[in-house]
Amino acid sequence: MLNLIGAIFSGLVIGALARFFYPGAVDMGWGMTILLGVGGSLLAGLVANRGMGGEGVNRAGCLASVLGAIVLIFIGRQLGWHL
Numbered sequence: 001m002l003n004l005i006g007a008i009f010s011g012l013v014i015g016a017l018a019r020f021f022y023p024g025a026v027d028m029g030w031g032m033t034i035l036l037g038v039g040g041s042l043l044a045g046l047v048a049n050r051g052m053g054g055e056g057v058n059r060a061g062c063l064a065s066v067l068g069a070i071v072l073i074f075i076g077r078q079l080g081w082h083l
Contacts, residue, residue, distance in 0.1 A: 011037030014062070018069030026073060040069025 012030070015037030019026045028036070044064035 008034055014040055014065045014069055017066045022070050022073050036069050039072050041065040043068035
């Protein structure tokens with residue numbers, strides 16, 4: 001249960017940061033922001049293969065998660081999705 005709450009909270013923070021740093025307006029609700037942040041974290045984890053790494057929070061992992069969420073915004077816009 002705590003893992004789920006942690007994923008939702010970190011998804012909200014990462015998604016909000018990605019929306020802030022993405023050039024241009026990104027109109028979406030809180031639910032999509034959370035999903036965007038969780039998806040960005042998963043994308044960054046797959047690319048960086050952090051599953052083998054250590055536990056805890058590190059700056060590089062947070063930055064990679066925000067960049068992953070920004071990439072998801074870009075891909076969604078290119079595919080014509082209304083985020």
